[in-house]
Amino acid sequence: MRELPSGTVTLLFTDIEGSTRLLHELGERYADVLAEHRRVLRDAFSRHGGHEVDTQGDAFFVAFTRASDAVATAGDAQAALEDGPVRVRIGIHTGEPVVTDEGYVGVDVHRAARIMGAGHGGQVLISETTAGLLDSAGVRDLGEHRLKDLTAPQRLYQLGDEDFPPLRTLYRTNLPIQPTPLVGRERELEEAGRLVRSRRLLTLTGPGGSGKTRLALQLAAEAVEQFPDGVFWVPLQALRDPALVEPAIEASIGADNGLIEHVANKRLLVLIDNFEQVVEAAPVVSSLLAGTPNAKLLVTSREPLHVESEQRYPVEPLPDHDAEVLFAERAQAVSRGFVATATVGEICRRLDGLPLAIELAAARVALLDPDDLLARLDRRLPLLASRSRDAPDRQQTLRATIEWSYELLDPDEQELFRSLAVFRGSFLLAAAEAVCDADLDALESLVVKNLVRRWSTGRLGMLDTIREYAVELLDA
Secondary structure, X not given: OOOOOOOOEEEEEEEEXXXXXXXXXXXXXXXXXXXXXXXXXXXXXXXXXXXXXXXXXXXXXEEEOOHHHHHHHHHHHHHHHOOOOOOEEEEEEEEOOEEEOOEEEOHHHHHHHHHHHOOOOXXXXXXXXXXXXXXXXXXXXXXXXXXXXXXXXXXXXXXXXXXXXXXXXXXXXXXXXXXOOOOOOHHXXXXXXXXXXXXXXXXXXXXXXXXXXXXXXXXXXXXXXXXXXXXXXXXXXXXXXXXXXXXXXXXXXXXXXXXXXXXXXXXOEEEEEOOHHHHHHHHHHHHHHHHXXXXXXXXXXXXXXXXXXXXXXXOOOXXXXXXXXXXXXXXXXXOOOOOOOHHHHHHHHHOOOOHHHHHHHHHHHHOOOHHHHHHOHHHHHHHOEOOOOOOXXXXXXXXXXXXXXXXXXXXXXXXXXXXXXXXXXXXXXXXXHHHHOOOHHHHXXXXXXOOOEEOOOOOEEOOHHHHHHHHHHHHO
């Protein structure tokens, strides 16, 4: 394990503002400027007892045992860089992150990074927790702000009294507050973020519990500065009548005089969440896009909308490392002394890397240690139930999430879904046709609706969590 301070530590993140622009402006000189920037920062870290946790490109992540040392480092660094071409933004937060072989993990790490991301070049932002450990002299209260991790508003402070533009925080949005920051998904945020900028309609597809909604909310939060007329969330999970979709959109964006008239030439982003049970309302989406040249739509659905201009983006299960980090963070929330072991990786693989399944399993460590939990995963569905009072009904258990998808199938699709449970592993199309008398259209529909997966090899199969539900139905 790395020699990093544990317990209460102060985390400092840095980043060069406009590094891409600076690279183009300086050309070959950029390498020397970047090297000098690194030397200046590392000199400041060393003088004040900083522990360098990570560095990527032009960004640093450093830990301090004392908040005052972190703030002194930030002040020295900004003073040393003041007359140069590089402008650095710095964020500081104090907490109790978990130390792992990879460094620190936990909510406090996310928060420090988000605080840094809200600032501007030359600015040092400090969390309320850190500010409470300092002499208030030289620290300016900036009030409460919603950071782009979508958690509850945070009070932020600035080192020094220099004036800067407004912070890069959430505004003109009804995006819901999230209890915890997003874990992982860096690649998806980059790829899908480009699609949000370049396409009019982006649909995130994937099986229930794969994290479509949480990813979409984060994409929307990251995009707020691109849409001066607002970013709005339209939840559809309570609707079954397609006729209610347009009124739901109107209510969410405050369109009192009709949807098209209200949106008109506004530059806004509308996130329509859980479209799968009202796909017959897809023409509403087409009409909105046709009548509003500057509006963009981000949709989550277990199946595509099949409308013109739709760009689909499949949300895959989490890779092993991110799945294990998610499990560890959620387990820490219910068992303070939880320490991740190799068993956690096997648990996450048995749960197919599905974020919902991992979160439900991690909640069980209050009673079961990882080895006991793994031993019980032969029967996942009864085990993976939540006692959270604020989760939607269909996310209270993994079974309810899969059942929701099953109920949206037509009778022929339901029959085929049950029949395919006979395949313990992957299978070929010819085998499905021979053993289950599979209708090609019904099988294609199960693939499109993310209940059956098609791998690059051409073989088909179900995630183990989904197959267990199909086996229950087949045996009933």
